[in-house]
Amino acid sequence: MATKLIAAPDPNPIKPSVTLPPGACDAHCHVFGPGDTFPYHPDRAYTPPDAGKETLRALHDFLGI
Numbered sequence: 001m002a003t004k005l006i007a008a009p010d011p012n013p014i015k016p017s018v019t020l021p022p023g024a025c026d027a028h029c030h031v032f033g034p035g036d037t038f039p040y041h042p043d044r045a046y047t048p049p050d051a052g053k054e055t056l057r058a059l060h061d062f063l064g065i
């Protein structure tokens with residue numbers, strides 16, 4: 001089965017125009033990879049780009065979460 005690639009995380013996110021309240025959290029996020037350490041199922045329908053915890057943390061810091 002051929003796998004599809006999906007878009008990587010947005011490299012240029014936009015900072016919110018409001019300041020989030022203390023303790024704000026991201027209620028839904030995805031962490032993928034690295035694929036060479038955490039291999040994906042061979043029959044998967046798509047292959048997500050690596051987007052590890054460091055990428056998520058940097059995004060949260062940027063957004064003020």
